[in-house]
């Protein structure tokens with residue numbers, strides 16, 4: 297089952313670890329805050345998107361059951 301990518305935009309500090317891990321799901325805006333390029337994460341992409349979310353130093357990203 298697909299999951300939903302979620303972000304805490306207040307917590308994001310713009311470290312961009314998530315962008316390195318999954319640049320097709322995460323980007324940074326002009327203010328250095330994360331942007332979700334796709335919120336729905338199919339099962340096939342879940343391992344690498346979850347890993348990218350875990351790489352966030354301030355735990356601003358997570359996946360939820362949809």
Ligand code: SF4
Nearest residue numbers: 308309311312314352
């Ligand atoms: S890794 Fe975390 S702090 Fe860095 S841009 Fe992504 S969400 Fe923001």
